[in-house]
Amino acid sequence: MLLLWVGFIAFVCMLLALDLGVFNKTEHAPSVKEALAFTAMTVALAVAFGGFIYEGYANHWAGLGTVIDAVDGQYNGGRLAAVKFFTGYIVEMSLSMDNVFVIALIFEHLKVPRTLQHRVLFWGVLGALVMRGVMIGGGAALVARYHFVFYIFGAFLIITALKMLFAKGESESPEETSIVRWLNKHFRVAKTFHGRHFVITENGKKVITPLFVALVLVESTDLLFAVDSIPAIFAITTDAFLVFTSNVFAILCLRSLYFGLAGMIEKFRYLKLSLALILALVGTKMLFADWLTEHVGEKQNFIMLGVVAGILALGALASSVITPARHHKTKP
Secondary structure (H helix, E strand, C coil): CHHHHHHHHHHHHHHHHHHHHHHCCCCCCCCHHHHHHHHHHHHHHHHHHHHHHHHHHHCCHHHCCCCEECCCCEECCHHHHHHHHHHHHHHHHHHHHHHHHHHHHHHHHHCCCHHHHHHHHHHHHHHHHHHHHHHHHHHHHHHHHCCCHHHHHHHHHHHHHHHHHHCCCCCCCHHHCHHHHHHHHHCCECCCCCCCCCEEEECCEEEECHHHHHHHHHHHHHHHHHHHHHHHHCCCCCCHHHHHHHHHHHHHHHHHHHHHHCCCHHHCCCHHHHHHHHHHHHHHHHHCHHHHHHHCCCHHHHHHHHHHHHHHHHHHHHHHHCCCCCCCCCCC
C-alpha cells in the first residue's frame, strides 16, 4: 500500500513539474483556450484514474479494497470504489468552486499581475496537497475509530449550509484580514511586486513581497474551504486513498480551470445556493448513514452522484435562464 501512495504522489509531482517546467516555463497569463485545454487534460486523467481504481480495487492491488468502509459497512469492490471516487471528485469540485471566486478577489485586491497568478496557484497546489493529506489522514483515523464522528461532521455540514444560505453582508477584504495584519506586524513587506520572487533582500534584510502575501492568503482560504469539503467527502467513503486521490484530481482541475472560470463565476448567481444544498445533502447522508445502508444499500452512492450532478446542473441552468430583478427609476 505504501508503494501505491508513493507512486501516486510521484505521479502528481511529475504533472506539476511538467506544468511549471515545460508548459509554463515563461511567466505569462494563460488564455481561456489554454485553461480549458489543461482542464480537459486533468479531467481525462481523472477518468483514466477512475479506470485504475476500478481494476485496482477489483483485483485488490497492494491491498486495495480489503478493509471495510465505515460509511456503508462494505468492502469496496471495483465498481463501488469507482463510483465513490467519481462522487467524491464531483463533490470536491463543486464545493471548491466558491474558492475560485475568493482567489480571484484576493488577486484583484492585491493587484497581482495575471502573468504571476499562475505561479501563486502552482505553489498553492503543493501546499494544498500537504494540508489536505494531513487532514484526510487524521479524519480517516477518527471516523474509522469513532463512529459518532460521522454525526458531528454531518451536523457541522448542515449548520454550515444554513449559515451559507442566510449569511448577509460583504466579507472583509484581503488587506484587512488578520492574516495580512499579522504578516505586516512580523515581517517587512515590500510595497511593490518584484517579478516572480516571493522573498527579496533589501539593505541586507529579507523582505517578503506582495506575491508571498497572496500565496499565504490563497493557502489560508484553501484550508478554510477544506474544513467543509473534507468532512463532506467522508459521507461518501472513509477509504483514505479514495478520499485523497479524488481531492487531488479536483484541485488540479479547478486550478487549471481558474483562468477560464474566474471571469465567469459571477454569472453563476445560484452558486451559493447550489453549494449550500450539496452541503446539506451530504450532511444529512452522514446523519442517516446507517438507515441508508440498511434500506437503500449500494444504490445510495449512485443516487448521491446523480443528485449532486443534478443540483449543479439546475444551478447553472437557473443562472442562465432567470434574469435578475432590476430596479428601474420611474420618471416624475
